[in-house]
Amino acid sequence: MTVSIAKDKTRPVFPFTAIVGQEKMKLALILNVIDPKIGGVMIMGDRGTGKSTTIRAIADLLPKIEVVEDDLFNSHVSDYELMSDSVKNKIQKSENISTTFINVPMVDLPLGATEDRVCGTIDIEKALADGIKTFEPGLLAKANRGILYVDEVNLLDDHLVDILLDSAASGWNTVEREGISVRHPARFVLVGSGNPEEGELRPQLLDRFGMHAEIRTVKEPSMRVQIVEQRSKFDSDPYMCLQEFQEQQDNLKSSIIAAQQKLPSVTIDYDLRVKISEVCGILDVDGLRGDIVTNRAAKAYASYQGKDQVDIDDIKEVITLCLRHRLRKDPLETIDSGIKVEQVVENVFSIN
Template structure:
């Protein structure tokens, strides 16, 4: 989960993360903590859409030339509540301005606030179908079009879509699931000593949040700097042609619909190499991200009991000619990365 979130911060074009798992496993806490790690971005001053001053396609709502003055601000992280109305999400008529000045004006919604940032949907599998359709449209095109009461507005809505949910509460529509670049599955920790450690950390935070934050500030700043460095280094990262062919062979063998799986796996492997300060993608980089990128894209067979993650790893090992990790090796690698 943490790796998928970090890679999406380094390269937002990966397309977001879907995190499914047991309740009470810290999914929402981890996602909201991500906002603190994001470096500041440059935006046009007083612009409701967080427009990039260096991007000519991103104009103000009236289509005019943007203001020359710019400001630095934190990357927006917007929560999309389950009970939100379509007007609140897409934007609507500014009633106050209409009554006071007698003019039609647009009041931006949550999609405008989330532009160039992160849009987080908790319990995404419980979201109403009409809001799912709005998100699908915006995530696909990068634009939000609003037609309301004689007003026609089109504004950029390029965001990293992050969702979380509990599989016990229902499945996600395949069309929406495919829009998420990566998919992480979280299980409840079984090891008693690790559970005690988590409880103690939580108790320490509750006792004195400010001291707890100060204690971990240095580690937090180091990680933020690592992300900034990785973002700058990402364009220099290269992947061998044979590796790209092998990734596509895995996708083809697993009968993955479309080409999103190939594209996302390529991007994620490069982002991981940049995160670790390298300019060449290794086979191990691909191994670590390919399950996250393809697990949710496989066609489900109701009679098949094999976990989709295992299926992806098995195909990867065959195509790339590497030995499958044993469960003990996987556990050791996971503890080492922690």
């Protein structure tokens, strides 16, 4: 009995490297982990295609992070951009700061969440009566330096989606109540998933997601059998399954860490940047977000491949994920937006 309770506490997660197929979704998640500034990923697909399983698996794969002990915001001990005001004050006063290592936060945002639950609240009564600014942190505080996952994001209130995207883009969350203001770091990878049958996100909101992966139910019989077998094996003995994939998990973890360290030194030629912008221009992509995200994603992919410089193949690998959701919807258009992006890319990059 004691053994089973101890095992239950660890709550094993399906190993990321054991997931069969859905390569584009997996790549989008890995690249966002390598460079969170890509801006998160929106995953749209049929029910039962492993969206939630894959998202939870990537969080479980990541190495532990060092945080300031007893801090509400998972503050970094030396990076000012990832540090709460109280930690900054301690550093300025040269106070001793103790740290601990925690798993990368994986925060689920429930559909019925209120703005206070997401952003946090200030206890106005205490502030007015005692002059103490008491902040009750929300989900954005818990998600700092981690992953914030919103399942069925297309059913979430637009106002909340706006708040999430603003925080993800700026890396900060500000709560203001009755003239009292609290600001804290909120840098996280925003991952949304949904089923297109339940409605699409507004184009303005969709455009704010860095990448967009569309996944379909696997049709290939042998691959379907492989997926079912893998799942059955995990359900019957999760610890044996985790052991089986431990080496692959460790190798992927090492590759991600190496890519994160290499990323700042990866370069992309001016000519390739021009071609990326040319593709965006031909596709009539509004704004410059598509250009920026494609450049970032190409660098992250090149870094993941161990390269010092981005080449055409790196761009081709990521550009559809970065642009397909930014194309204007034409109800009479018969061609898939992903194929449209690929065709333009082939034309532009084949011209010397």
